[in-house]
Amino acid sequence: MRKVVSCILLVMFCFVLDASTGKKRIELDDITTKELLAIIQQSEKLHKYMFGRKEPMVTSQINLLRNNIKSTVKKVKGQQGQHVSKILNAVNKELTSAQMTSGEDRVRYLQHAFKQIVMLYQSYEIKASYKVFFCKTDRAVWIQEDGKKPENPFQVTSNCGRKVF
Numbered sequence: 001m002r003k004v005v006s007c008i009l010l011v012m013f014c015f016v017l018d019a020s021t022g023k024k025r026i027e028l029d030d031i032t033t034k035e036l037l038a039i040i041q042q043s044e045k046l047h048k049y050m051f052g053r054k055e056p057m058v059t060s061q062i063n064l065l066r067n068n069i070k071s072t073v074k075k076v077k078g079q080q081g082q083h084v085s086k087i088l089n090a091v092n093k094e095l096t097s098a099q100m101t102s103g104e105d106r107v108r109y110l111q112h113a114f115k116q117i118v119m120l121y122q123s124y125e126i127k128a129s130y131k132v133f134f135c136k137t138d139r140a141v142w143i144q145e146d147g148k149k150p151e152n153p154f155q156v157t158s159n160c161g162r163k164v165f
Helices: 002-022 030-051 055-075 078-100 103-123
Strands: 130-135 140-145
Touching: 030 055, 030 078, 030 103, 030 140, 055 078, 078 103, 103 130, 103 140
Parallel strands: none
Antiparallel strands: 130 140
């Protein structure tokens, strides 16, 4: 009986420890935080244009986002900057591929780009009033303003999506 109680207490302690440490996001220097906030804001605009089916604005916003990413990669420094740069370069690669394709391929590249942006938002302390949504149908994730119903940019006619972060 003692062993059972000890095991239960150990499991409970590990669960509490994991819950208390698992939700902390990494803090960055002010410059990197400001740059990432701008990228998050631009990706949210891209989300809005995609959901609104405003194709010329989507193309324009992808260009703006790519330019901002290139600029940010040059500015970030240090060990954390290396990680941020890797993610941003991956986003830029996906956005570049999305610009050169259409149809299903373009959707796939944009989904990959959004996944990377969501990872940045969830990993680093960026004070912004956005929420992360997930749709189990197409496995898409995206960031949108808090307080709105889910607006899946990849399935605009459905209301697939729920807030996850």
